[in-house]
Amino acid sequence: MSHRYRAVQWTRHKAVYDGVIAGACVAFVAVFIGIGMAVHRPPSEVSVPILLMRALGTLAIVLLHVVLAIGPLSRLWPRTTFLLANRRHLGVATFLVALLHAAVVLGFYGGFGVQNPVLAVLVRPDGSVGFEFPGFLALLVLFVLAATSHDIWLAFLGHALWKWVHMAAYGAYALVVAHVALGVLAGKPSIFLPALLLAGVLVLGGLHLAAGRRERHRDARGPSPHARAEDGWIDIGDPASIPDQRARVLCIGGGHRVAIFRVGDRLTALSNVCAHQGGPLGEGQVMDGCVTCPWHGYQYRPHDGQSPPPYSERVPTYELRVRGGRVQVCPTPNAPGTPTTPIAIPSPTSPRP
Amino acid sequence: MTPPQPIYVLYRPLPATLLALVLAVAGSLAGLAMGVAAAAAWGQPDPGPGVWDTANAATLTGHVAAHPYPMLLPHDGSAGVLLVGVGKVGPPGAVLALVGHGARVTGYPLERGGLKMLEVQEATADHWPSPAPGPAVGLGVHAIATEILDSKCYLGAMKPGHGPGHKACAILCIAGGIPPMIAWTDAAGRTHHALVTGPDGGPMPEAWRPRVADRVVVRGRLTSRDGWLWMAADAPDP
Numbered sequence: 001m002s003h004r005y006r007a008v009q010w011t012r013h014k015a016v017y018d019g020v021i022a023g024a025c026v027a028f029v030a031v032f033i034g035i036g037m038a039v040h041r042p043p044s045e046v047s048v049p050i051l052l053m054r055a056l057g058t059l060a061i062v063l064l065h066v067v068l069a070i071g072p073l074s075r076l077w078p079r080t081t082f083l084l085a086n087r088r089h090l091g092v093a094t095f096l097v098a099l100l101h102a103a104v105v106l107g108f109y110g111g112f113g114v115q116n117p118v119l120a121v122l123v124r125p126d127g128s129v130g131f132e133f134p135g136f137l138a139l140l141v142l143f144v145l146a147a148t149s150h151d152i153w154l155a156f157l158g159h160a161l162w163k164w165v166h167m168a169a170y171g172a173y174a175l176v177v178a179h180v181a182l183g184v185l186a187g188k189p190s191i192f193l194p195a196l197l198l199a200g201v202l203v204l205g206g207l208h209l210a211a212g213r214r215e216r217h218r219d220a221r222g223p224s225p226h227a228r229a230e231d232g233w234i235d236i237g238d239p240a241s242i243p244d245q246r247a248r249v250l251c252i253g254g255g256h257r258v259a260i261f262r263v264g265d266r267l268t269a270l271s272n273v274c275a276h277q278g279g280p281l282g283e284g285q286v287m288d289g290c291v292t293c294p295w296h297g298y299q300y301r302p303h304d305g306q307s308p309p310p311y312s313e314r315v316p317t318y319e320l321r322v323r324g325g326r327v328q329v330c331p332t333p334n335a336p337g338t339p340t341t342p343i344a345i346p347s348p349t350s351p352r353p
Numbered sequence: 354m355t356p357p358q359p360i361y362v363l364y365r366p367l368p369a370t371l372l373a374l375v376l377a378v379a380g381s382l383a384g385l386a387m388g389v390a391a392a393a394a395w396g397q398p399d400p401g402p403g404v405w406d407t408a409n410a411a412t413l414t415g416h417v418a419a420h421p422y423p424m425l426l427p428h429d430g431s432a433g434v435l436l437v438g439v440g441k442v443g444p445p446g447a448v449l450a451l452v453g454h455g456a457r458v459t460g461y462p463l464e465r466g467g468l469k470m471l472e473v474q475e476a477t478a479d480h481w482p483s484p485a486p487g488p489a490v491g492l493g494v495h496a497i498a499t500e501i502l503d504s505k506c507y508l509g510a511m512k513p514g515h516g517p518g519h520k521a522c523a524i525l526c527i528a529g530g531i532p533p534m535i536a537w538t539d540a541a542g543r544t545h546h547a548l549v550t551g552p553d554g555g556p557m558p559e560a561w562r563p564r565v566a567d568r569v570v571v572r573g574r575l576t577s578r579d580g581w582l583w584m585a586a587d588a589p590d591p
Contacts, residue, residue, distance in 0.1 A: 011363055011364050013363045013364070013367070014363065020379065024383050024386065027383075027387065028386055028387065028390045029390075031387050031390040031391055031394070032390040032391075032393065032394045033394070034394075035390070035391050035394040035395055036394040036395075036397060039394065039395050039397075040397060040399070040400065042404075043402040043403070043404055044399050044400060044401065044402055044512075045400070045512060046397055046400050046512055046513070047400075047511055047512045050400075050511065050512065050513070051394075054393070054394075054397065055390070055394070058389065058390065058393045059386075059390070062386050062389055062390075066382060066386075079358060079371075079374060080374075080378060081360065081361065082360075082361035082371065082374075082375060083378065085361060085363040086363065108511075108522075109519070109521050109522040109525075110521065110522075110525065112440035112441045113440065113441035113442070113525040113526065113528070113529050114441070114442060114525070114528060114529040115525060115528065120521055120524070120525045121521045122521075124521075124524065124563045125524060125528075125559070125562040125563045126562075126563040128563065130517075130520060130521065131517065131518075132521060182517075183517055183518050184518060186516075186517040187398065187513075187516040187517050187518050188398060188516075190395075190396035190397075190398065191396070192392045192393065192395065192396025193393060193396050196389060196392060196393060243357050246357055283360075284360060285357075285359065285360045287362065287365070292360070292362055294360045294361070294362075296363065297362040297363055297364055297365070
C-alpha cells in the first residue's frame, strides 16, 4: 500500500523473490548453453551466440508461460495466491529477457553487415516481413506492459482499464507462438521443440478454461430466489459458519460479489473487489483490524471500506440487517468509504425482531 | 470447523504453514524450467560440420581469380579458396586490386565438405609464378531443389548457417558481397555444392534475394572449374 509512489517499494520478500528469479534465469541459460555444448560437440557444435540467443528466447517463453499460468492457478488453488504478489516483477523480467534475446539476434544476425541491423532483420528485400516480425511486435507489447506495470499507471488508468491493457499479454503470447512456429519450427528441429511448445499451449489453455469454468459456475450460482426478500435484500446464509477474521463471498447477480466479513461476533460487508488491482478481498483475512487483500496486502477497515491513514484507497460498503433471525445484505452498494454499522451475529435463541 | 490457512502478505513474515508450499512450488517451477532448458538444448538440429578457425590465421599464396567470385588459386594446384572480408562483406579492395596476379593472402580459414574460404586480414602481391585458372567444364542445365545459402555462414562462420532462422543473416551476407551458394544431396546420398551467379556470370539475380533460405528450385547451367561448381541461375519464376 502506498500514499507515495516509489520505483519499487522494496521489502525483504521482494528482494528474495527477485534474487531467486535472477538466479533461476542465469541457471536456465547456463543449463541450456552447457547441455548445448556438451551434446553438440565439434565439428557439429552450435555457435555460442546462437546458443545464447536460443537460451534467452526459450527462457522468455518459459517465463511468459509462468506469468500467464499464475492467474488461473490462483483461482483453481487459492493457496497458490502468493504467486500473484510479485507477478509484475516476473513480467518485467520476461520483457528484459526477451529484450536481451532481441539484442543478441540484432547483433549477430543483423550486425557486421552493410545495412541497418534492425531493418536487416525485420524487412526482407522485397519489403515483406518474416517470422521475426511477430517476435518484434510481441517485444513491443511486453515493453508496454512492463512500462505500465507500476502502481502510478494503475492509479492513473484505474484497475479495470489497467487490467484490460494488461490482457495484451495474451496477444503477446499469441505473437510469440507465431514467431516460434514460423521460425524455429520451420527449421525442422527434433520433436522436442514442437512437443514442448504444444504442451505449453495446452497446459496454459487448459488452466484458463478450467479456471474460467469454475468462476462462471460460481457466478451463475448466485443467491437462490428464495434467499431474496421482497425488498431485494439477500440472505447471506449461516453467519456462524464464517470463520473468524474471514469472509464469505456472495454473488448477488450482475457479476457483483459481496464479501461478508466476520470479526468476532460482528459482521460487515464490503465489495469483493480490491481498489488496487481488483483482487478478491473476500479471500483475504482481517489483520490488525483491517481486511487485507490476498494479492498485494492492501488494507481496508471493515466498517467503512477505507484504507487506514495515510492511505486513501476506498471500496464500496454494503448494509447488513437482521430479519427473522437471518442476516441479509442490501444488494445496492454504498459509495466507496461509506461507514456502516457492524451487526451482531444473531444467536439461534435471540428474539426475532 | 477446520481453521483456514493464513494468507501470504508480501510485507509481513511468511506464515510457517505456507513455507513448505512456497518452497515446493518454487522448486517445482525451477525443476520444470531446467528440464525445458535441457530438452530444448538437446533437441537442437545438427548445424553441420563447418569449421571457422579464428584462433589460427593461415597464409596462402597463389593467383587471384575474379570469376565466378574472388578466389585464390593456390600455386600448389589444390582447389580454389574463396576470399571474403571481415564481417558480412566480400573481399577487401586490396584483394580485388590483385585480381589476375600472384598474391600472398593471410586470414582465418573456413572449411566444410572440402570447400575452403579465407576471411582476409591482409593481402599483398607475391612474385612467385602462380597458376592461371583451369579450364571451365560445362555440366549442362539442371533444376535443383535446394536452399540458397550465404557461403561464409554455411562454411562455418555461423552454426547453423542455414534454414529459415538464418534467413535475415543470409540475405545480409549476400547483399554485402558474400558469394551465394546452393547445397543439395543426390540419389546416392552425396552432398554437392555450387556457387550461384546470374545467367551471364554476373551477380545472382536480385529477384532471388527475398527467397534466400527458402526451399526453392534453382534452374541454370552448371559449370566446374578449380574444384568448384557454380550455377549460372535463371531468374526465379514470378
